[in-house]
Amino acid sequence: MRRVCLTLPTDRACAETIAATAAEAAYGARRFGVEVHLLILDTSDAETLAGHRKAVAALAPAPGVVVHHLDGAQQRAFLRQVIGRSGVAEADRVLDLMLPTGVSYGACTNRAFLFAQHLGCTSVHRRDSDSRYQELDRRPVHPIRHELAALGRPAAEVAPLMSRSRLAPAHAHRPVAMVGGSFVGEMSVDLEEINRLDPEVYREVVGLSIPTGCPEIWRNNLIAESFRGAGAAEFLGDHTTLTHVSPNQVDMCNIAFGREVYGRLPLPPATDTIGSDYFLINLVHRAQLPGVLHNRHIVNYHTGERRTDRGFLAYQVRLAKFFLATPYLDAVYTRLAGVGAALLDAEGLVRAELVAGFVRDSVRLDRTGNADRLEVLDRCYRRLGGRYTAAADLLAARREELLDRAARDMADYALLIDAWAALTRSRVLQPTAPRVGVTP
Known part of the structure; x- marks a missing residue:
């Protein structure tokens, strides 16, 4: 039976x-006859x-659904076993990149990728804890409907099966590597307050995420x-x-990826950096791999914690680190686009060593542009005043650390790419975890 995560x-x-x-897992298993491993990391x-354990225990058993709820200690134990068997160099460093002490959007998804590999899954379907499903006729609209229908075929x-196709015939033989939709509701990044306070500052701050040299008309639209x-x-x-x-x-x-994508490359494991988990989306696009775009958008909302003073400052650091990561990532994306379909080997799989080389080369970028980015943030935030002044003070105090960290994050990513093949090949027993709704 086909397994998915x-x-x-x-x-x-x-x-x-x-x-x-x-409920989405149960829907997917029921409609497509697959075994869905619901993996809560x-x-x-x-x-x-403790509250989550009660929530998991209260789930009604569903045919074809296997629930794994792993806390940090269980995840670490699994990773130690995988890393130990893989024989990779710098094992402790790799463990830190897979399960860092800080928040890492890439690392948490990398752990899901690795668990899925060892569970024998053919695809990974990711959701977020600060989102919910739209409804139609009082029924949830599940993205897994399109993901399972297309991935790998x-x-x-x-x-x-699609509403329309914009794929050139030359790519029709390749399997669908990614299926995705977007979100509705609140912005994915809490910048609306800046827009209300000062639209000019908003344009300048958001503009830090736009590639240098982008034509002005495109820049405005972006x-x-x-x-x-x-x-x-x-x-x-x-x-669709x-x-x-x-x-x-x-x-x-x-979003959902086929194993031929995440089995070849992890995501950047940078800590406290929003957007660090979008690398594979960009890779799939630039490698000209087929994908499906659908409109089963998920509803995004901001948790109360983000609106506290502590949460606000933590998020401003994550946003600043995203702006500092942008030129490094853009340099890699530019080279990926230049290579195009040659990113794939004879079997149609991503050439991980080529990507690692591009990532490693980016580390040598001149940091002057990033120093300028921090100066823009400082000036803009002080113009806004209020709690943004506190954010400017925090970023100023960490200026050199942030500049150094942006480059080291890319070096760490290259290290993890080098280790990834060994990590995904080193077979271990399925991780011990609570199981609910197992179908014999």
Whole structure:
């Protein structure tokens, strides 16, 4: 039976999301006759973890659904076993990159990729703890419907199922590598307050995420669209497109990859850096791999913690680190685009060593541009005043550390890419975890 992994990484209270994601797992198993491994990777504090355990225990058994709820200690034990058997160099460093002490959007997804590999899954479907499903006729709209229908199948077979196809015939023989949608509701990054306070500052701050040299007309459009997903689009019926999916049309809360993608490359493990988990979306696009874009958008919302003073400052650091990561990532994306389909080997798989080389080369970028980015943030935040002054003070105090960290994050990523093949090949027993709803 085909196995797939529906994963929910979390470090905050999300009992309702656990129940809703379990319902999506049951729907996928029932509709497609697959075994869905619902993988909840939980690094919450003890009190929150206990609440999640109760939520998992309360899930009704569902045919074809296997639930794994792993806390930080269980994840670390599994990783130690995998890393130990892999024989990779710098084992302790690799463990730190896979399970860092800080928040890492890439690392939590990398752990899901690795668990999925060892569970024998053919795809990973990711959701987020701060999102929920749209409804139609009071029923949840599950993205897994399109993900399971298309992933891994030759594009030529998928085309008749789509609303439309924009894929060139030359790519029709390749399997669909990625299926994704976007989000509706609140912005993925909490920048709306800046826009209300000072639209000019908003344009300047958001503009830090736009590649240098982008034509002004495109730049204006990208600034207007950044972090807004599908806006307020309401789901009224399915619309799907077989295409090379543009990275700005999908979100990591609503994405699924085939094993031929995540089995070859991990995500950047940078800590406290939003957007660090979008690398594979960009890779799939630039390697000209087939994908499906759908409109089963997930509803995004901001948790209360982000609106506290502590949460606000933590998020400003993550946003600043994203702006500092941008030139390094853009340099890699430019080289990926230049190579195009040659990123794939004779079997149609991503040449990981080539990507690692591009990542490693980016470390040598001149840091002057990033120093300028921090100066822009400092000036803009002090113009806004209020709590943004505190954010400017924090970033100024950490200026040199942040500049150094941006380059080291790319070096760490190259190290993890080098180790990835060994990590995914080193077979271990399925990780010990609570199981619910196992079908014999």
